[in-house]
Amino acid sequence: MANKKKAKPPAKRYYRKRVELFRLIEKIKLWPSRRGLLHGIKTIDAIGDQARVTTHCNKTVIITNSRNSRAARWLRNKWFKGICRDCRVPDWKLAKYSSTHFRRHYGSALIGEPKH
Ligand SMILES: [Zn+2]
Numbered sequence: 001m002a003n004k005k006k007a008k009p010p011a012k013r014y015y016r017k018r019v020e021l022f023r024l025i026e027k028i029k030l031w032p033s034r035r036g037l038l039h040g041i042k043t044i045d046a047i048g049d050q051a052r053v054t055t056h057c058n059k060t061v062i063i064t065n066s067r068n069s070r071a072a073r074w075l076r077n078k079w080f081k082g083i084c085r086d087c088r089v090p091d092w093k094l095a096k097y098s099s100t101h102f103r104r105h106y107g108s109a110l111i112g113e114p115k116h
Contacts, residue, residue, distance in 0.1 A: 009095070009099065010096045011099065012099050012101060013096075013099065013100050013107075014100075014102070014108065015102050016102070016107050016108065016109040016110075017067075017102045018104075019067070019102075019109050021064075021066060021067060021071065021072045023109075023111070024072070025053065025071075025075070028093075028096070029041040029093065030089070031053055031055055031071065032071055032080050033061075033084075034070070036079070036082065037080065037081065037084045038089065039056065039057060039084045039087045040084070040088070040089040041053055041056070042054045042056050042058075046065075050062055051063050055087055056084075056087040057086035057087045076102045078098070
């Protein structure tokens with residue numbers, strides 16, 4: 001009956017800086033637009049090395065799976081000016097994102113099998 005709020009801070013997670021862009025956005029479901037707004041991702045349709053990303057505000061972008069693309073860098077560096085209001089990105093998702101860290105030599109590459 002009591003409306004208990006789970007205010008547990010999300011666990012810190014670490015990803016590799018060289019993580020593939022597709023794997024990364026599949027995981028965090030956020031997309032930084034060129035204008036600096038962070039959108040929520042509704043769907044990702046990968047077609048080979050390209051993918052069509054549809055945001056919750058129904059914008060569609062075609063992206064390539066590059067670790068060095070603008071979006072990949074912006075996501076890693078958490079560069080954004082604001083959050084898209086139409087996407088209604090939930091707070092927990094933003095909290096999860098802000099507790100995500102990118103390291104060069106440490107963290108998951110988000111690949112099923114760890115490579116050595
Ligand atoms: Zn949006």
